[in-house]
Amino acid sequence: MTDDAFSDGDREEPTVSCERCGREWNLDRELDDLDPGGHAVEQFALDHERHTGHYPDDVTPWTARCRRCPDGERFLAERPARRWAETHARHTRHPVRLEAPTGAEDLVSADGEVDGS
Template identity: 75%
Template sequence: MSADRSGAVTDDSVSDGGPEAPTVSCARCDREWDLDRELDAVPPGGHAIEQFALDHERHTGHYPDGVRPWTVRCRRCPDGERFLSERPARRWAQTHARHTRHTVDVEAPTGDDDVVTAADE
């Protein structure tokens, strides 16, 4: 598992017989996990790898190796969220700005910042 330039989680493992279940590692936990059970339990398109990364962060307070989230934060209220890809992060920021008229900061995993305002709609 790796994160591309946008911070999206991708599966880099492919065997001769097709895709292998990805392995996720975490140096802080000193562990690795094979996600074959998670892939069996989640239907295609269910984003099992992303869900594992989010669950790992929720339980440990940090993401697995190579995963950095997109962070969106409202400047006026305590609302904010983290996402593993750009599209849902920007959608959340645009929706929040449109409904509240608040300015929202969008921070990419690369450290690049952007601002979304209601006027952007």
């Protein structure tokens, strides 16, 4: 059986809600516009935050913040957040605080050391 053996009606379409906006979205159109593995929910959450200033329900980003300069970024997964923190620390020699959605924090230093706090 191949992927094209399923009709469009057979696939499960993710739904995202936002209590602050009082809305719910079915991401069927986003799934059509993205390549396989395109992470429709993650992309929708990033776009929602960019347009509204907040994330949809049940989405909390990883945050990487430089402790010396105003640089920082938010990510929906640990790997890109950690990569950004390590790269920034290595290039600037600044320590970077990496905050997990759970509230746990690591301090990433220029020498590659990670200090879990």
